[in-house]
Amino acid sequence: IQLESELRRTVGTDRYEFFYQPKVNANNHEVCGVEALLRWKNELGEHESPLNIVPILERSGVIIEAGEHLIQKACRQLKKWQANGIYLNFAINISAQQLLGSNIVETIDKAIIQSGCDPKYLEIEITESVIMSDVNTALDKLIKLEALGVKIAIDDFGTGYSSLAYLSRFPVHILKIDREFIKDLPWNKDNIAITRSIVELAHNLKMRIVAEGVENQSQRDFLASIGVEEFQGYLFGRPQPVSEFEQFFLHED
Numbered sequence: 071i072q073l074e075s076e077l078r079r080t081v082g083t084d085r086y087e088f089f090y091q092p093k094v095n096a097n098n099h100e101v102c103g104v105e106a107l108l109r110w111k112n113e114l115g116e117h118e119s120p121l122n123i124v125p126i127l128e129r130s131g132v133i134i135e136a137g138e139h140l141i142q143k144a145c146r147q148l149k150k151w152q153a154n155g156i157y158l159n160f161a162i163n164i165s166a167q168q169l170l171g172s173n174i175v176e177t178i179d180k181a182i183i184q185s186g187c188d189p190k191y192l193e194i195e196i197t198e199s200v201i202m203s204d205v206n207t208a209l210d211k212l213i214k215l216e217a218l219g220v221k222i223a224i225d226d227f228g229t230g231y232s233s234l235a236y237l238s239r240f241p242v243h244i245l246k247i248d249r250e251f252i253k254d255l256p257w258n259k260d261n262i263a264i265t266r267s268i269v270e271l272a273h274n275l276k277m278r279i280v281a282e283g284v285e286n287q288s289q290r291d292f293l294a295s296i297g298v299e300e301f302q303g304y305l306f307g308r309p310q311p312v313s314e315f316e317q318f319f320l321h322e323d
């Protein structure tokens with residue numbers, strides 16, 4: 071309860087911050103995008119993980135207002151990079167309450183207009199299980215979000231008991247293969263088969279594939295060999311504050 075009221079009290083302040091993790095192109099290993107990952111600073115100045123924070127925000131409903139500020143913050147950062155000639159895909163995560171229980175379409179539309187960012191670089195990451203929890207509402211929202219010009223990514227794909235054939239009815243542009251299937255590649259025969267078939271189906275459905283949790287070169291080489299377009303993971307970079315991200319990944323050369 072104390073944490074909840076502290077989270078509520080600090081909505082819209084810089085106690086809510088994004089760390090940025092690079093996504094790299096599988097062919098040339100150049101940074102082609104980022105995922106913005108929430109960190110919340112406690113009274114001691116320590117960064118709390120969204121794994122602890124987001125469930126409390128969701129339960130208390132604070133996620134709606136906090137999320138509006140975060141979406142605005144993300145769009146302002148995207149615009150800032152675009153104004154400096156840096157064109158990266160920019161992914162934000164949207165929770166169940168945000169997608170299904172708020173006016174997310176209006177919130178994102180407003181943030182795009184107020185920031186002046188080009189929305190075709192904005193990606194909305196939604197987990198498969200959130201979509202499957204209320205298929206009709208999710209479909210309605212995703213169609214409206216797509217109409218704003220943003221891209222839709224399915225996060226943690228492969229864990230949520232849906233099928234790709236089913237998801238093909240949804241406006242989905244990007245599929246992120248869950249870390250769980252990546253971690254013991256290229257040794258685990260089941261996961262080899264699973265990742266191969268996800269990639270093949272996704273490509274037939276004209277979706278782009280991102281592998282998350284890429285930690286070593288043998289994973290990277292296997293994933294490249296089966297046609298994955300983008301990698302995200304500790305092999306290429308950890309989530310880090312904006313200044314470090316800019317310093318390490320956006321240096322001009």
Ligand code: G
Pocket residue numbers: 106107108119120121124140163164165309
């Ligand atoms: O970066 P980290 O591993 O701590 O993130 C854990 C999870 O928290 C992510 O998988 C993501 O789904 C969720 N998350 C991260 N940032 C945000 C955010 O800004 N909003 C929401 N709703 N979820 C987030």
Ligand code: G
Pocket residue numbers: 091107163195225226249282283284285302303304305309
């Ligand atoms: O749930 P979502 O996929 O949005 O979350 C991304 C989370 O995954 C972040 O919290 C980030 O810290 C974590 N992450 C990113 N890359 C790696 C990786 O290579 N290995 C592991 N174990 N976790 C990672």
Ligand code: MN
Pocket residue numbers: 105163195225
């Ligand atoms: Mn994500």
Ligand code: NA
Pocket residue numbers: 225226246248249282
């Ligand atoms: Na994920």
